[in-house]
């Protein structure tokens with residue numbers, strides 16, 4: 001880290017060396033991107049969603065590219081809790097940065113069971129609750145769109161966390177995201193992450209069929225960034241700032257400037273998702289860019305940047 | 313000698329464009345040069361492996377040189393990298409050259425036509441598992457459908473060079489003469505097997521082409537052409553192997569032909585890819601589990617793109 005600027009942040013009780021974190025599902029379970037960058041240079045690592053049992057995921061095509069973005073309908077394909085504990089947790093222990101395990105499920109009990117099993121693992125700093133996956137029939141987004149359910153699941157999982165940090169990942173597929181944000185905070189969320197993908201569809205006009213086998217998918221990438229920046233700014237102003245709950249902002253971040261927009265809007269940390277597919281070392285470049293921005297603007301402590309949006 | 317078709321040490325490298333040349337209606341050959349660590353990594357490139365190429369920063373050609381059928385979609389932005397295999401990789405004293413054969417089908421491949429000597433491209437690779445050579449093989453049938461020819465060409469060279477005990481024969485198929493991605497006049501090639509395609513002939517390998525409409529070579533499916541050849545060949549099936557790359561329907565046929573005759577068969581699969589490195593789970597290939605009726609999804613980019621044909625549940629969707 002360049003000496004003069006302090007870019008470390010306090011995030012829901014966990015100290016991150018810098019605000020840049022991997023977004024769930026785009027950087028693997030543990031060290032898969034280790035060949036492309038030094039993971040220790042990141043602020044933290046968020047794993048792919050883990051479910052109690054292994055999931056095969058959806059049939060293909062699972063992705064399709066659109067202008068400045070992509071749709072995915074992976075369907076939470078993952079190796080399941082047991083293999084994760086056996087094969088990946090030991091690797092995560094060696095990463096040397098705070099690790100957040102993203103958890104998904106079909107029932108509240110399943111979510112809680114995964115968290116309970118992992119709560120005792122010293123390698124894990126906290127959890128991200130995925131109640132915003134648009135690509136599974138049961139669970140996922142259904143928990144994330146109703147304030148009552150958000151409260152119920154957040155409280156149940158928080159109770160199973162063994163005191164570890166809990167971040168709730170919000171879906172943008174709601175009328176008013178501040179309502180679900182408030183529900184999560186009231187139920188004990190230590191942090192919020194937003195946004196997950198936007199439900200979307202691409203049609204093959206020759207066959208007049210959806211391109212994705214799942215029909216719909218979640219839109220990510222630069223196409224969603226201005227909406228994501230707006231939603232972070234809204235949740236920060238309306239809910240999170242006063243509650244003192246930090247936000248991890250994400251959606252289409254490709255460069256340090258994009259990340260800085262999110263931070264000015266109110267995010268304490270930022271997640272790098274789709275960009276890692278294009279540039280596997282993107283997250284490290286964003287860290288470097290944030291540092292030099294702070295130097296250029298004479299910002300000695302990055303806290304002065306967070307939520308610094310002028311009224312204008 | 314058996315080998316498992318993998319190499320170690322993938323990475324993200326800059327490659328210099330050395331040449332970009334039109335070789336057929338819509339086919340181009342792009343020569344790339346790697347240096348330093350990139351040269352080292354790609355020196356170990358195995359036939360059937362591939363690379364993820366970033367074309368997002370490459371310009372479109374002028375409007376009047378965009379083919380009519382691509383005019384509408386051509387302006388679409390490119391975000392994700394695109395997967396390509398190589399037809400030939402050579403190394404000499406710390407430098408490595410890779411030849412990429414591509415067909416113009418959409419926004420990225422259209423942009424690639426404007427690349428010129430001296431341009432630089434970001435390439436991730438080598439990725440995936442290539443073809444492997446099981447013990448005891450003496451006859452190899454190389455089957456290339458349409459744009460499936462690049463990895464098969466690369467394999468042809470390796471077999472000729474490293475496996476003198478194996479006699480390969482190449483079968484190249486397409487809908488019509490203009491869809492055959494080889495140099496030379498396809499409509500004038502012989503209907504008989506022989507040194508028909510110089511891409512194989514230069515390695516001393518005989519070949520035959522097949523087109524659905526008979527505009528070049530054998531009239532009919534390349535797999536039918538292969539069946540005819542097999543009927544006239546009495547070599548022990550155990551000593552044979554079929555290597556195939558092309559449309560999934562063709563791979564399914566080749567796999568069925570191989571299964572019926574007890575011939576080993578490897579297929580190189582294609583899926584839409586985002587990462588190419590086993591992370592995003594987008595490139596699922598449905599595979600059988602031995603001794604069970606269940607299937608699992610393997611990843612085309614990581615577990616493939618080359619699979620043992622017996623394993624794959626072919627789909628008509630992609």
Ligand SMILES: Cc1cc2nc3c(=O)[nH]c(=O)nc-3n(C[C@H](O)[C@H](O)[C@H](O)COP(=O)(O)OP(=O)(O)OC[C@H]3O[C@@H](n4cnc5c(N)ncnc54)[C@H](O)[C@@H]3O)c2cc1C
Pocket residue numbers: 362394395396397398412413414415416417418419420421422459462463581582583584585617630
């Ligand atoms: C392992 C691998 C190796 C490859 N090697 C070569 C090669 O050596 N030479 C070559 O020319 N091409 C190769 N391809 C195919 C190549 O990646 C695509 O042609 C390229 O991505 C097209 O990009 P585009 O932007 O021009 O067109 P796009 O708009 O991306 O695609 C053109 C059309 O093809 C469809 N499509 C795109 N990707 C796929 C897919 N994976 N499966 C089914 N349909 C698809 C799209 O829906 C669209 O209709 C390879 C693919 C894979 C997976």
Ligand SMILES: Cc1cc2nc3c(=O)[nH]c(=O)nc-3n(C[C@H](O)[C@H](O)[C@H](O)COP(=O)(O)O)c2cc1C
Pocket residue numbers: 023024025026048049072074076102130133169195196197219220221222224250251252253271272273274275586592
């Ligand atoms: C291929 C793919 C897989 C994803 N998988 C998950 C997942 O398993 N769990 C989750 O919470 N979010 C998942 N996401 C959502 C991302 O973490 C992120 O919220 C979203 O993509 C927006 O950020 P981006 O535009 O930078 O990608 C996935 C996104 C993509 C593109």
Ligand code: FES
Pocket residue numbers: 584585586587588589590591592593594595611612613614
């Ligand atoms: S393309 Fe991402 S896992 Fe295969």
